[in-house]
Amino acid sequence: MAVFTALHLDDIGQWLTQFPLGKPLALKGIASGIENSNFFLSTERGEYVLTIFENLSFEQLPFYLQLMRHLADRGVLVPAPIANADGELVTALQGKPAAIVSKLDGSSQMAPQAVHCAAVGAMLAKMHLAAQDFPLQQPNLRGLQWWNATTPLVLHHLDDARAHLLRAEIHFQDAFAACDTYKAIPRGPVHADLFRNNVMFDGEQLTGFFDFYFAGCDTWLFDVAVTVNDWCVDLATGVLDKVRVRALLDAYRAVRPFTHEEQTAWQAMLRAAALRFWLSRLYDFYQPREAEMLTPHDPTHFERILRERIATPAPELF
Numbered sequence: 001m002a003v004f005t006a007l008h009l010d011d012i013g014q015w016l017t018q019f020p021l022g023k024p025l026a027l028k029g030i031a032s033g034i035e036n037s038n039f040f041l042s043t044e045r046g047e048y049v050l051t052i053f054e055n056l057s058f059e060q061l062p063f064y065l066q067l068m069r070h071l072a073d074r075g076v077l078v079p080a081p082i083a084n085a086d087g088e089l090v091t092a093l094q095g096k097p098a099a100i101v102s103k104l105d106g107s108s109q110m111a112p113q114a115v116h117c118a119a120v121g122a123m124l125a126k127m128h129l130a131a132q133d134f135p136l137q138q139p140n141l142r143g144l145q146w147w148n149a150t151t152p153l154v155l156h157h158l159d160d161a162r163a164h165l166l167r168a169e170i171h172f173q174d175a176f177a178a179c180d181t182y183k184a185i186p187r188g189p190v191h192a193d194l195f196r197n198n199v200m201f202d203g204e205q206l207t208g209f210f211d212f213y214f215a216g217c218d219t220w221l222f223d224v225a226v227t228v229n230d231w232c233v234d235l236a237t238g239v240l241d242k243v244r245v246r247a248l249l250d251a252y253r254a255v256r257p258f259t260h261e262e263q264t265a266w267q268a269m270l271r272a273a274a275l276r277f278w279l280s281r282l283y284d285f286y287q288p289r290e291a292e293m294l295t296p297h298d299p300t301h302f303e304r305i306l307r308e309r310i311a312t313p314a315p316e317l318f
């Protein structure tokens, strides 16, 4: 993460008494991630992650934390949110919303093989099915509407070729979202940011998905596309690695078979997933925020992926 809100052990002693976690022993800022302020928190009861939310409101947060609880209760591997004495999962810290969740074992697998992709695909499908009866509703806040709102904010920074690509892709995605195929594909709560750095592995064993703070209701296929674009890509060229793609998709469809409409929509969805992260990275690059330890992500990576997904036919879903 970046540390947007500085916090020290002395600052949280009183605040922590509302949780059944005993006394705090150590607090350490985490230097990866770009949205929130995250800290590893050791207490007398164990190891946790404390997050101060920089952009999300008190009203929005129950969706994410209740979703994590809902999934955990159904056997999906995710961090468990810790409730305070009043049963609240979100409380104010330094005037901002904050939450504590259990710390997952393991580390991120940044050079995944087919076996890791298969584990992610199977857990992703399990997550989609498990979230079907989740009662809260929130749209994907980084969906089509956000893409349209954000494009004018970055367009004037781009050279002609990039500006043309961005305009053309937004136009394509607006039209695609209005078509019958798109409307027919299944949807529900999705993670929407299931990159390698948001999944923990202990060796080949997946120990959990985390960072649900971009989750929202969207098409399941968009979630699959976001995941494939990060887990199954050749990082230098943006080309999809056939073996990893097959492993992820086959493991996914063994749990939740794809529909024919999803096959039709697949290439457009891979493009949508690339566009979403090209845009957010452009936005972060041209509208930088104040933060300790903030490392902006490279927008050109997703520009390359978008061009590649437009140019190359998508792999078969099944």
Ligand SMILES: Nc1ncnc2c1ncn2[C@@H]1O[C@H](COP(=O)(O)OP(=O)(O)O)[C@@H](O)[C@H]1O
Pocket: 001, 002, 030, 032, 033, 034, 035, 036, 037, 038, 049, 079, 101, 102, 103, 104, 105, 197, 198, 210, 211, 213
């Ligand atoms: N529940 C968790 N268990 C273990 N590590 C975690 C957990 N949540 C966050 N982390 C660590 O914190 C880092 C940043 O978290 P992340 O949620 O990606 O931040 P951001 O929301 O700011 O992007 C992760 O890369 C991971 O190392």
Ligand SMILES: N[C@@H](CCOP(=O)(O)O)C(=O)O
Pocket: 032, 033, 034, 035, 193, 195, 197, 198, 211, 277, 280, 281, 297
């Ligand atoms: N995954 C996104 C940025 C979101 O950051 P995260 O650390 O919360 O996953 C990207 O790579 O652009």
